[in-house]
Amino acid sequence: MKCIDLTGIIMTWALAVSVTTAADPPARQAEVRPAIGMWLTVWWTEDDQYRHWVNCHRFPSRGRYTAGDPQVVADHYRQFRDLGVDFIIMDDTNGRHADGGRIIDNIRAWFDFMDAKPPAERIPICIGGGGEMRSGGAPNQQKAADFYHEQWAQRPSYFLLDGKPLLLIDTDKNYGPGDFDDPRFAVRWAYNGDNHAAMARNRAWGWGSYYPMPILEESMSMWPGHRFPKFVEEQGRDPLEEPREGGRLYVRMWLRVLKARPRFVTIADWNNFEEETAIEDSYAWEDAYGHATPNLYTRITRAYARLRTGELVKGECYRDENQPEVYLFDGEKLVHQGAEPRRAAIILTPAGMLGEIRARLK
Template sequence: MKNETIFRLAATLWFAAASLVGCAAADEKSSSAESGPQGPVAPSEREVGIAYGLWADRDLWNGKTWDKPAQGEYDSRDRRVIRRHAEQLAEAGVDFIWLDWSNNVTYDPDELWVGGKQDLIEDATAILFDEYRKMGKRGMAHPKISIFIGVTGAPEAVSDGRLQKKADQVWRMYAGHPLYKDMMQLYLGKPLLVVYVDTPSPWQQGLPQWDDDRFTVRWMTGFVTEQPPLRTPEGVSRYGYWSWEDRGEQTYPLHEGRPETMVVCAATRPQGEPGDEGYIPAQGRRDGETFREQFARARKIGTRFAMVVSWNEWTTAEQPSLEVSKDIEPSQQLGDAYLKLLAEEIRLFKTE
């Protein structure tokens, strides 16, 4: 779950914040971003990921969601729910799920279970990996898996060892584990590890100075469209940031001159309140038109990845109403209309 930081921050404050930890110097990736893409990625090489939440327990459904799942209220640790989701996503053509650990950088899995959301998320992750392993042994299709970590609210975690500790945990438990490593989503020959850095990014003039050679590491912030230092006027991400959401035409980074990724949402929430400086109205579902338009841009640019946000967040903090909600999981009021639309848009993305 991404709690959006207010964007009405002066550019001077953005640049001051960038000096807190230090930015990587502009590299070949950023310079290539200025020159524009060399051409689209071939449809046969494209893949689709979808953000997958693991924080559902009985408390979540106590008036805190924009709707409820078509299959009824559930707990993210329920193996039957995990299997059903895997079947639905695989049938729709989703290549990998993107497990959201972005708020867990301070969580130590070796501590005793205390019943918080971070415990829930990581317990549900272990169950999901085990269930997918069993599905694979039975010849049942399921998406690959990528774990999405972050330094939410703690940019100092990049340099104080906590981010590295989290990456080590992902490697030890999953990406390097003999039972699970073949289930990981690979990119450039290594497990994909995306790191979320808050919105707006504390690093406005480059990327944080951290890497892990075991993974292909990518950095993410929200609404790159609204962070001018991070993008060109044409919408190319200057330093390679991936975007959690975008209002208006989505941004995209380049890798070796090719469009790398683009976020795709069924709706976008507003920024601020009417009358506020910088107010941006919501873009509702519009009976699927917003989703179609965002996928159409991903096809037009020809990105390597389309990153769909999201499958099952459900919370009103990010999705205030039925119309201004972006989940794709079948719901009681919308049925499976968006799951069918997802399957159709994935088919187009991989063939046109």
């Protein structure tokens, strides 16, 4: 079976995302950087058998769900296509047998759905593991890799990095390259968001990061914010919290990534409401002024995904990072705004980019 290889993927946002294999290379154009990888939390079950939803203070607008429910999978896929997500990272970081196999069931549902799509419509999927490395070192991680290779890595929809299935190992910073490898995989590492030194040293892919995240050539990682609800319940605050600032943190993250232009960026994540890193629509999200803006983070994501090719999104507001003027894109031109927008975020652009786009629109 063929697996999808995103190396050298070419995307044009006016068209559907195109995916090619090494056996069927595209006509060469400028590579779109960075390719976007979205971490997906797959432990959710509507019945909450393993008690995840119960730990949340904030919830998705669609309510509680099972991550592998066919309707949920189809809707999330539709949104990922619209947002410009290039590949999906299944969060299996608690260990492959966690939650009595229900995480496996949800991952399988995603692969089954994606494998059934025509190749050009697939969003490739990889696994983010590491729980076994954390609990038992390389011997345990090898057992997990064997499982992943047998169950997932030979699927048509598995994401390839330079010709090999990508396996992310999210573990403690005392581990890194040299502690585990498997020639069947392209192995990359991820650490907790505060381990900037380990991220830089080991060129980690990451599961999010506190700002400012290390600038790396291959992959950078970000989140929209981070807060443990359990700490808030127990202590009245989360000492590790990175506040969302009504979307402003996420905008700064994206601006840093867009200026650095790594090969990949990983976003943590789509729907981890248990650690409040989710960007999925939620009635809890607010703009910088406190207005309810359920789709704030998906809008920011879409806007920056389009900016990779110098395109704007109708209805969003933009500002050059070095200029005070704010402009609304009305679908044809940039219109100066006399006040900051409400129920939105201002999309900061790298110095000079907005001026170049304005000149092109005239």
